[in-house]
Each structure stands twice: as C-alpha cells, then as structure tokens.
Amino acid sequence: MTDRDWRCEDPEQQLVWASATSEALRVLEGKWKIVIIIQLFAAKKPLRFSELERRVDGVNQKMLIQQLRQLEKDGIVTRMVYPQVPPKVEYTLTEMGIALGPSLEALIDWAFMRREALGH
Amino acid sequence: MTDRDWRCEDPEQQLVWASATSEALRVLEGKWKIVIIIQLFAAKKPLRFSELERRVDGVNQKMLIQQLRQLEKDGIVTRMVYPQVPPKVEYTLTEMGIALGPSLEALIDWAFMRREALGH
DNA sequence: TGCAATACCCACCAGAAGGTAAGTATGACG
DNA sequence: CGTCATACTTACCTTCTGGTGGGTATTGCA
The missing domain is CATH 1.20.5 (Single alpha-helices involved in coiled-coils or other helix-helix interfaces)
Known part of the structure; x- marks a missing residue:
C-alpha cells in the first residue's frame, strides 16, 4: 500500500x-459506460448482448459494442462467446470491475448530496 | 438519506x-478538471489563475479558463475577482468541491490497485 | 427456398471537445 | 509616451465522440 x-x-x-x-x-x-457497469452490477449475473441492449436505455448497437469493447480492453468486463447459432455472448464484470464498487458508491453519495444542496 | x-x-x-x-x-x-481539482486540494489555499497555469502541466489559457468556468458553473470552485491592475483572480474549492474528497480517494485507490494488478 | 434470430461490422455524417496564436483591457511606472 | 503584468477573449482549425442506416454470417425450421 x-x-x-x-x-x-x-x-x-x-x-x-x-x-x-x-x-x-x-x-x-x-456516454454509456457507467450505465452498462451499473446494469452489470445490478444484474448480479452475466448479461447477454441483447439483454444489455434492452436494459441500457437509448443505446444503439454500435455504441453498446464500442463501449463494451473498451471496457473489456480496460479489464472491467469479460466477454464470453458461446459458439452456437444464433450466437450467444455474455458479459460479466471482472474482479477489477467489481472493485469499482466503492468508487461508484462514493460518487453516488456525492451526486445525491449535490442534488439536495442544489435543491432538486 | x-x-x-x-x-x-x-x-x-x-x-x-x-x-x-x-x-x-x-x-x-x-481533460483538465481532475488535475485542477487535485491542485486546489493540494494547495489548501486559493490559487491565482497564473498559479494554476503553472501547476497544471500542459494546459493552455483557453482550456484552463474554459474548465474553470465549467467547474464554477457546476458549483465546484469559487471565482474571486480582486478589482485591481494588473488583475488578480483567485480560485477556491467550494464545500461541494471539498466533498468530492472521498470519491477521488476511492478512485485513486482503485487506480493504484489496477496499476498493480496490471503489473505496472 | 427463404425467413428468423443474434451479435455483430461498415460507411458516413454532425457536433463537441481540444488546441494554437493572436488580440484586448487596465493602470502603474519610468 | 511606451512598456509591463495579468486575466482573459477571439478566430480558426483539427481531432474525437456519438449516432444513423444499412449489411453480414450462421444454422434451424417451416
């Protein structure tokens, strides 16, 4: 340390x-990474591409893939391909992704504090 | 709560x-907000525009002002103008800016954990 | 034969973000 | 009168990000 x-x-x-x-x-x-991560956190299980597409409101396929690929490259999510037809791909948070929890919680706390302070 | x-x-x-x-x-x-905020945190005192310019490595005047104005609008920093010539303007963290501390700390912790995990 | 389901890929575009280099305003000072 | 210091402002350009609308591959099934 x-x-x-x-x-x-x-x-x-x-x-x-x-x-x-x-x-x-x-x-x-x-624009979408946090939402994706929170969805994966909340689901507590692997999510398929199409499930994410449904859960991440307003995202389109290109954006979703792009952000997922970046998250994968950054070691936040794992991409698991099942070689079958029609295709099936599942996304999971890595350990490092899960370790983001405290930071996100702190950010959420701050965001709500701020919201109250600004009177919303 | x-x-x-x-x-x-x-x-x-x-x-x-x-x-x-x-x-x-x-x-x-x-690109510059976090660095600005951390500099203000570390300084523990108001910083003049020119001081920030010196401390935030690589920033140019336009960018620095732009980001400072946004931080001001978002309630993170205060802009204090002294009506004198040559001009003097000081920037401070607001309470809300200071309240960012725990989030930043959590992010720093995560960043270092990640660094170690990736073997840097 | 041809359509359905899934997870993509590609070409292209618009707007936002980032950056450079110059200019401006002010009053003290020599 | 001209120069200096400080904190900007402006015009202009380049790069990055987000978004749309199409296309593709595979195999089971009617």
Missing part, C-alpha cells in the same frame, strides 16, 4: 495522484 | 443510480 494522502505538499506526488485519477476516470468516460 | 444499495433488484432504482452517477461524472469530465 502506498501513502494515499493526496493532499500532501509534495508536487511530485500530486502529479502522480492526478495522473492516476485521470487514468481511472478515462476508463469510466463515455 | 436515501437507500444507497444500488445493487438492488429494482430496475427503477437502477436508473436513478445510473443517472445520478453519470451526472456526477459529467462534472469531472474533460
């Missing part, structure tokens, strides 16, 4: 924290 | 969590 006091004075360390966080955020960026 | 178990089965709730998180992320998105 590294020292995590990113409010420290060391400018070098600040650069490290900043770049680490930017990197982490890049994995979550894009 | 609302129920925060976003891994629940209720599809309606999932939509709420998903949209809340997307909203929160939108506030942090953009």
Whole structure:
C-alpha cells in the first residue's frame, strides 16, 4: 500500500495522484459506460448482448459494442462467446470491475448530496 | 438519506443510480478538471489563475479558463475577482468541491490497485 | 427456398471537445 | 509616451465522440 494522502505538499506526488485519477476516470468516460457497469452490477449475473441492449436505455448497437469493447480492453468486463447459432455472448464484470464498487458508491453519495444542496 | 444499495433488484432504482452517477461524472469530465481539482486540494489555499497555469502541466489559457468556468458553473470552485491592475483572480474549492474528497480517494485507490494488478 | 434470430461490422455524417496564436483591457511606472 | 503584468477573449482549425442506416454470417425450421 502506498501513502494515499493526496493532499500532501509534495508536487511530485500530486502529479502522480492526478495522473492516476485521470487514468481511472478515462476508463469510466463515455456516454454509456457507467450505465452498462451499473446494469452489470445490478444484474448480479452475466448479461447477454441483447439483454444489455434492452436494459441500457437509448443505446444503439454500435455504441453498446464500442463501449463494451473498451471496457473489456480496460479489464472491467469479460466477454464470453458461446459458439452456437444464433450466437450467444455474455458479459460479466471482472474482479477489477467489481472493485469499482466503492468508487461508484462514493460518487453516488456525492451526486445525491449535490442534488439536495442544489435543491432538486 | 436515501437507500444507497444500488445493487438492488429494482430496475427503477437502477436508473436513478445510473443517472445520478453519470451526472456526477459529467462534472469531472474533460481533460483538465481532475488535475485542477487535485491542485486546489493540494494547495489548501486559493490559487491565482497564473498559479494554476503553472501547476497544471500542459494546459493552455483557453482550456484552463474554459474548465474553470465549467467547474464554477457546476458549483465546484469559487471565482474571486480582486478589482485591481494588473488583475488578480483567485480560485477556491467550494464545500461541494471539498466533498468530492472521498470519491477521488476511492478512485485513486482503485487506480493504484489496477496499476498493480496490471503489473505496472 | 427463404425467413428468423443474434451479435455483430461498415460507411458516413454532425457536433463537441481540444488546441494554437493572436488580440484586448487596465493602470502603474519610468 | 511606451512598456509591463495579468486575466482573459477571439478566430480558426483539427481531432474525437456519438449516432444513423444499412449489411453480414450462421444454422434451424417451416
């Protein structure tokens, strides 16, 4: 475990924290990734492409695939192909995807706090 | 406090969590925002425009202002203008900006975990 | 024969985001 | 009068992201 006091004075360390966080955020960026991840979290089981398509409201096939591929590349989801016809492909969260839980929870908390503070 | 178990089965709730998180992320998105926020956190004091320009490596004036204005609009930073010549403008984190702390920490933790897992 | 089901791929387009280089406003100071 | 410092603003260009509407491959089944 590294020292995590990113409010420290060391400018070098600040650069490290900043770049680490930017990197982490890049994995979550894009219009659909969070929604996909939360759907996979909520389902608690592998989801087929078509199931995701149904659950992620408003997404189209190209976008869904694109984001899934990026999430796969980033180690957040696993793609499992069943060689049958018609095709069947299942997506699951990896361990690293599951490990995102606390961050997402913290973000959710902040979002709701903010909502209340802004009076919505 | 609302129920925060976003891994629940209720599809309606999932939509709420998903949209809340997307909203929160939108506030942090953009190439420079995280770096700006972390610099303000680390400084523990108001920073002038030119100080930020120096601390946020690689940013140009237009981008820095643009992102600062968005952060201001989103209630993350405060812009304080001193009416003097040459001009002096200071930027501070709002309460809501400071409240981002735990989320950022969780993201940093995850980012470092991921780094180790990927063997960097 | 030909259609259905599933998970894609491709060409193309529009708008948003990011970036560069120059200009502006102000008043103190020499 | 001209220069300096600071915090912007503007015009313009390039790149990235999101989106639409088509097409494809495979095999079972009517």
